[in-house]
Amino acid sequence: MDSMADIKQTFFQECDDLLGELESGLLDMEGGDGDSETVAAIFRAVHSIKGGAGAFGLDNLVAFAHIFETTLDEVRADRLEATPDVLSVLLRSSDVLADLVRAAQNDEELGEEVTTGLVEELSAFVGEKAGAPDEAAAAGGEDISFAPLGTAIDLDDVFGDLDSVEESQRFIIKFRPMPELYANANETVLLMRNLAAMGEVNVACDESQIPTLDVLDPEGAYLSWTITVQTSNSEAELLEIFEFVEDDCTLEIKSEELPDDTIEPELADDETIPAEEEASHTDVEGGKDGVTSGDNTADKDNVVSLAEKKEKPTATAQASKEKDTSDATIRVNLGRIDRLVNLVGELVINQAMLTQGVFDAGLERGDSVEAGLEELKQLTREIQDSVMAIRAQPVKALFQRMSRIVREAARATEKSVHLVMEGEMTEVDKTVVERLADPLTHMIRNAVDHGLETSETRIANGKPAEGTVSLTAAHRSGRVVIEVCDDGAGINRERVRSIAIEKGLISEEDKLSDSDIDNLLFMPGFSTVSKVSNLSGRGVGMDVVKRAIQAVGGKISISSQPGKGSTFSISLPLTLAILDGMVVDVAEQTLVVPLTAIVETLKPMPSDIHDLGAGAKVISIRGEFIPIIDAGISMGYRTEPTDPLTGVVLSVETEDGARAAVIVDSIQDQRQVVIKSLEENYGHVDSVAAATILGDGRIALILDVDSIIDRGGSAVSFHENSLAATG
Amino acid sequence: MPLSVLAVDDSRTMREMLRLALTEAGFEVSLADDGEHGLEVLDGMAPNVIITDINMPIMDGFGFIEGVRRSAEHRVTPILVLTTESAPELKMRAKNAGATGWIVKPFDKDKLVDAIKRVAA
Numbered sequence: 145m146d147s148m149a150d151i152k153q154t155f156f157q158e159c160d161d162l163l164g165e166l167e168s169g170l171l172d173m174e175g176g177d178g179d180s181e182t183v184a185a186i187f188r189a190v191h192s193i194k195g196g197a198g199a200f201g202l203d204n205l206v207a208f209a210h211i212f213e214t215t216l217d218e219v220r221a222d223r224l225e226a227t228p229d230v231l232s233v234l235l236r237s238s239d240v241l242a243d244l245v246r247a248a249q250n251d252e253e254l255g256e257e258v259t260t261g262l263v264e265e266l267s268a269f270v271g272e273k274a275g276a277p278d279e280a281a282a283a284g285g286e287d288i289s290f291a292p293l294g295t296a297i298d299l300d301d302v303f304g305d306l307d308s309v310e311e312s313q314r315f316i317i318k319f320r321p322m323p324e325l326y327a328n329a330n331e332t333v334l335l336m337r338n339l340a341a342m343g344e345v346n347v348a349c350d351e352s353q354i355p356t357l358d359v360l361d362p363e364g365a366y367l368s369w370t371i372t373v374q375t376s377n378s379e380a381e382l383l384e385i386f387e388f389v390e391d392d393c394t395l396e397i398k399s400e401e402l403p404d405d406t407i408e409p410e411l412a413d414d415e416t417i418p419a420e421e422e423a424s425h426t427d428v429e430g431g432k433d434g435v436t437s438g439d440n441t442a443d444k445d446n447v448v449s450l451a452e453k454k455e456k457p458t459a460t461a462q463a464s465k466e467k468d469t470s471d472a473t474i475r476v477n478l479g480r481i482d483r484l485v486n487l488v489g490e491l492v493i494n495q496a497m498l499t500q501g502v503f504d505a506g507l508e509r510g511d512s513v514e515a516g517l518e519e520l521k522q523l524t525r526e527i528q529d530s531v532m533a534i535r536a537q538p539v540k541a542l543f544q545r546m547s548r549i550v551r552e553a554a555r556a557t558e559k560s561v562h563l564v565m566e567g568e569m570t571e572v573d574k575t576v577v578e579r580l581a582d583p584l585t586h587m588i589r590n591a592v593d594h595g596l597e598t599s600e601t602r603i604a605n606g607k608p609a610e611g612t613v614s615l616t617a618a619h620r621s622g623r624v625v626i627e628v629c630d631d632g633a634g635i636n637r638e639r640v641r642s643i644a645i646e647k648g649l650i651s652e653e654d655k656l657s658d659s660d661i662d663n664l665l666f667m668p669g670f671s672t673v674s675k676v677s678n679l680s681g682r683g684v685g686m687d688v689v690k691r692a693i694q695a696v697g698g699k700i701s702i703s704s705q706p707g708k709g710s711t712f713s714i715s716l717p718l719t720l721a722i723l724d725g726m727v728v729d730v731a732e733q734t735l736v737v738p739l740t741a742i743v744e745t746l747k748p749m750p751s752d753i754h755d756l757g758a759g760a761k762v763i764s765i766r767g768e769f770i771p772i773i774d775a776g777i778s779m780g781y782r783t784e785p786t787d788p789l790t791g792v793v794l795s796v797e798t799e800d801g802a803r804a805a806v807i808v809d810s811i812q813d814q815r816q817v818v819i820k821s822l823e824e825n826y827g828h829v830d831s832v833a834a835a836t837i838l839g840d841g842r843i844a845l846i847l848d849v850d851s852i853i854d855r856g857g858s859a860v861s862f863h864e865n866s867l868a869a870t871g
Numbered sequence: 872m873p874l875s876v877l878a879v880d881d882s883r884t885m886r887e888m889l890r891l892a893l894t895e896a897g898f899e900v901s902l903a904d905d906g907e908h909g910l911e912v913l914d915g916m917a918p919n920v921i922i923t924d925i926n927m928p929i930m931d932g933f934g935f936i937e938g939v940r941r942s943a944e945h946r947v948t949p950i951l952v953l954t955t956e957s958a959p960e961l962k963m964r965a966k967n968a969g970a971t972g973w974i975v976k977p978f979d980k981d982k983l984v985d986a987i988k989r990v991a992a
Contacts, residue, residue: 151891155884184928188881191926195955196884198977329949329971330990338989385989388972 148200155196157475159245160541162189166238167544174231183226187216193241202248205241208259212237215266224269233265239548312343312376318396320368325392327363336371338385343375478574481534488524488531489722489818495524496815496839525816528722536571539617539626542581543568546588546615553592560599560610561592570617572624576696576716580626583692587628587712588613590686595630595710605707607631620715623740629711635704637661644670662702666690697833699798699850725817725846726794727838728808731781734844736817736836737806741849743795745811753788761788763805765795770805778831778852779845798850806852815839819846831855874991875899877918879909879935880953881927885976889922889953896984906930910938913945919991921945922983925954925965933968940969949990953978 169186172178194209215234218224226234240262247254317339321332339345347369354366373382379399386395499517507513543565554561572580596602596611603609614629637658644650644664656664664670668687693700697717704710717723717740725736726745744765752764753772761772772793776782791807817836822829822845833848876898878889886902893900901916903909907930909923921939925932932952939945949971954961957975965973971990974983 148888148891151884151887154887158883188926188928191955192882192885195882195976198955199884199888326947328966328969329947331949334989334991388986388990391966 152200155200156245156249158196159193159249162193163238163242163245164541164544165189166241167235167547168540170231170235170238171544171547173226174228174235178226180220183216183220187213187220190216190241193245197248200248204254204259205244205248208237208241208244208263211263211266211270212241215269218270230269233262233269235551237262237266239551242548312374313379314400315373315375315379315382316398316400317371317373317382318368319371319386319393320395321365321389321393323361323363323365325389326365328388328392330389330392332367332369335385335389336369339371339373339382342377342382342385343373345374346372476534481531484531485535488528491524492528492722492816492818493837493839495520497841498839500839528816532573532722533571535574537574537577538569538571539577539580539624540568542577542584543615543617545581546584549585549588550592550613553589557593558598559592559596561596562610562612564612564614565616566614567617570619570624572617572716576624576698579692579696580714580716583689583714584626584628586686586689588615591628591630591632591710591712595632597633601633624716625713626716627711627713629709631709634706634708634710635662635665635702637706640664659703662704665702666700722816723819723834723836723846724814725836726814727812727817727844728775728792728794729810729812730779730808731776733779733781734812734838734842735775735779735808736844736846737794737796737808738833738846738849739814741796741798743797743803746793746795748788748793748805750789759785763788763793765805768803770795770803772805772807773852774807775847775852776807776809778855779847796849796853798853802850802853804849804853806847806849817844817846873897873899874919874987875901875916876920876922876987877901877903877909877913877916878922878953879903879906879927879932880922880924881905882924885924892978892980892983893987896980896987898984898987906932906935906938909935913939913942917944918948920987921948921950922953922987923950925952925956925961933964936965936968936970951986951990953983 166186166189169178169182169189172182173186190209190213194206194213197205197209212234215224215237219226219230219234224230240259243258244254319332319335321330325332336345336347348371350368350370351366353368354360360366375382379397382397383390386393389395499521502513502517547563547565550561550563553559591613592611596613597605597607599609599611602611612631615627616629617624617626619625640661641650641656641664644661644667645652647670649664649667649670650656665686666689668685670685670687690700693714693716699715701713701715702710703713723736724739726739726742728735728737746765748763754762754764754769756762756771762769763772764770772788774785777785786807786809788807791809792811794806794808795803796806797803817838819834820836822832822835825835829845831848831852832845834846835843836846838844874897876893878886878893878900879902880886880889881904886904890900890902901912901918903912905927906923909921910930913921923932923935927935930938932954936950936952939948939950950969951972951974952962952965952970953974953976955976956962962973972986974986
C-alpha cells in the first residue's frame with residue numbers, strides 16, 4: 145500500500161464488505177433479529193463509507209451517505225422506530241448506496257434522479273422528529289467541513305504568504321490554563337513553541353498565584369502568561385494554535401497595529417525560520433525562561449519517569465504484533481491464485497506421469513519408491529485441496545445481491561415477496577460464483593414475475609398474500625446444488641404445451657411427459673408470457689440461463705407442482721479445474737468417466753441382459769431395468785456392438801436421475817485428472833465434456849455422461865471428426 | 872528519533888490513508904482496528920501521539936481514550952480524535968474522557984501532521 149490509488153482500491157474493497165454488512169444487518173432487522181449492536185454496525189458501515197468517500201472527494205457518495213447515516217442515527221438513538229416502511233426505505237437506500245459506490249469505482253456519475261426520491265423519503269423520517277433542528281444544524285456544519293475544507297485552508301496559506309510580505313501585526317495574548325488543560329495532555333510549552341514558529345515572541349510569566357509548597361497541587365495550574373507575538377499570521381491562525389485548549393483556559397488575544405515604517409517584521413520572519421525547524425529539539429527563544437519555570441516542572445518529572453518505564457515492555461509489543469498476524473487475512477490478486485491453480489494442475493499431471501514411469505520400470509511391490517510415491521500422491525492431493533479452498537467463496541455475497549433483485553422485482557410487479565435464504569455459507573469456486581450472478585438474477589426475476597401470483601389471486605386460492613421465494617445452497621455428493629424455489633402457481637403445462645406447438649417446437653401429436661413439458665422452457669426462443677413485462681421480457685430466455693450454467697459445468701433442472709410452485713435447481717461442480725475420474729478403455733481408446741456420475745461398476749451375468757428388440761438391450765440390476773449404452777458406438781469408435789458380457793458395465797446416473805449402463809472394455813484406474821477445455825482449444829463435441837492429459841502424456845477425452853444418456857446411446861457423426869483418434 | 876504515532880480506526884481505508892500520510896511525514900506509525908485492539912497494541916509501546924476514531928465496534932473512541940488515561944504510563948500522551956462527527960456534545964464527551972484535540976475527517980494531511988507536531992512533546 146503505497147499510493148492513494150492503491151488506497152482507493154482498498155476503499156472500494158472495504159466498501160464491498162461494508163455494503164454486505166449493511167445489507168445483511170438490515171435484513172436481520174427486517175427478520176426481527178436486529179439488536180442494538182446490529183443497528184450500530186449498520187450505522188458504522190454507512191459512516192465508514194462516508195468517511196472514505198470524503199477522503200477521495202466523492203461528493204455524491206458523501207452527500208447520500210450523509211442523509212442515510214443521519215436517518216440511521218435516528219434509529220440508533222431510538223428516535224425513529226424501525227417499522228417495515230422505514231426498513232424498506234433503508235434497504236432501498238443501501239441498494240442506491242451500492243450503486244453510487246459502483247459508479248464511483250468506475251469513475252461514472254449517476255444522475256440525481258437516482259437519489260432524489262430516496263433523499264426525500266429519508267429526510268421525511270428525520271424531519272418529523274423532535275430533535276430535527278439540531279440534527280439539521282449538525283448536518284449542515286458537517287457538510288461544510290467536507291471536501292471544501294482542504295481548499296479553504298490552502299487558500300489561507302496562500303494569502304498568509306502574501307500577507308507576510310506586506311504587513312505584520314503585533315498580538316498581545318493573555319493566557320491562563322486550567323488544570324484540565326494538562327489533564328488532557330496539552331502542554332503550555334508546546335503552545336509557546338508553536339507561537340514562536342509564527343514570529344517573534346516575547347513572554348512574560350505571572351507566578352504570583354503559586355501557593356506555598358504545602359498546599360501546592362502538583363497537577364494544579366497556577367501560572368499565567370502574557371505573550372506578545374510579532375507575526376505576519378492572522379488572528380485566526382493564532383487562534384488555531386489554541387484550538388484544542390480554548391475551553392480549558394482563559395484566553396484573550398488583542399491585536400496592535402504596527403507603524404508602517406517598521407521593517408522589523410521581515411527580519412523577524414527570517415529569524416524565526418530556524419526557530420521553526422528546531423522547535424522540536426530546543427526550547428523556544430524568548431519563551432524559554434517563562435515556560436521552563438513553574439508548574440511545568442511537575443510535568444517534567446512525569447516525563448522522566450515515563451521515559452524509564454518505556455524500556456521494559458518491548459517483549460510484549462513483539463508478542464502482540466505476532467498475535468496480529470496470526471488471525472489476519474490478506475487480499476491476493478486473483479491472477480496469482482489462478483497461476484497457482486494451474487501449477488497445481490500441472491503438478492497433478494506430473495505426479496501421474498511419475499507414477500506411470502515407476503510402474504513401467506517394474507519395481508517390486510512394497511519398494512520404498514512406491515511408498516514415497518504414495519506419499520507424494522497424498523501431498524499433491526492436499527496441496528490441491530488447499531489451493532481450491534483459497535478459491536472457494538461462500539455464496540453469501542451472491543445471495544445478498546439476489547435479495548436486492550427480489551426487492552426490485554417485487555416493486556416492479558407490485559407483488560409482496562419474502563425471500564428466504566439458506567446455506568449462504570456454502571463455498572463454491574470463485575469463478576463459478578461470479579458466472580452464476582447473471583443466470584441467477586434472471587431466475588429470481590422469473591420466480592417473482594412469472595412464478596408468483598398476485599396477492600389477490602393468492603388470497604383467492606387460500607394462500608398467504610405474501611409470496612415466498614427461497615434460495616438455497618448445499619453440498620450434495622461432491623457438487624453444489626443451488627435451488628430457486630417459489631410457492632406460486634406452478635408451471636401451467638397446458639399453456640406451455642400450446643405455446644410450444646404454436647411456435648413449432650413440438651407437433652400436436654407429440655406425447656410429452658410432465659417433465660418433458662417443463663423442459664420446453666429451456667428451448668431457445670421460448671417465452672410463456674405474451675405481454676412483455678418490464679422485468680423479465682428482456683429477450684433473455686431460460687435457454688440462455690441454461691447455457692450460462694452449462695458453461696460453468698453445471699446442470700439445471702426444473703420441477704413443478706400445479707398450485708404449489710416451481711423449483712429450479714442448479715447443480716455445479718466444486719471446481720472447474722480438476723475432476724475425479726475413472727480411466728477406462730473403449731475400442732483401444734482411453735476415456736475418462738467422471739466419478740460423480742458413476743453409481744457402481746459390475747461384471748454382468750448372461751441372465752441379467754435382456755433384449756428389447758431393434759438391437760436395444762437392457763440390463764437388470766437388482767430388479768430394475770436399465771438401458772445399455774455401448775460407449776464405443778456412442779463415441780463412434782466402432783459400429784458393431786460388443787458383447788456386454790465381455791466388457792465392464794458402469795452404472796451411471798445423471799443429475800435429473802436418468803440412469804444408464806455404459807459398457808466399456810475394461811477399467812484401468814481411478815485418478816484425478818486435470819480438465820482441459822475442448823471448447824476453448826478446439827470446439828464443442830457432443831458426448832465429450834472435456835479432455836485431459838494422462839500420466840503417460842496421452843490425451844484422453846472425458847465422457848459427458850448426460851449427453852450420452854440423452855441421446856440414448858445412438859452414435860453421433862463423430863467419426864467424421866478428426867478428434868476420434870486420441871493421442 | 873522520529874515521532875511515533877498510534878492510529879486507531881476501524882476502517883481499513885482510513886488506516887491505510889493514515890499510514891501513508893504519517894509515514895510520508897516521517898513518523899513511525901502503529902495501527903489498531905478498534906479501541907480494545909488499540910489498548911492491546913498500546914500495552915508495551917509509548918507513542919508520542921495517539922490518533923483515534925470515535926465510531927468503532929467492540930470499544931469506541933470514548934472507551935479507548937478513558938482506557939488510555941487510566942494507565943499511568945499514558946496519562947499524558949496526547950490523544951487526537953479524528954472523526955467525521957462534529958457535534959459539540961460529542962466533542963465535549965471526548966474532551967471529558969481526556970482527548971487532547973479534535974480533527975474532523977476527511978483530514979487535510981498537512982493539517983493533521985501539523986496538529987500532531989503541535990501536541991507532541
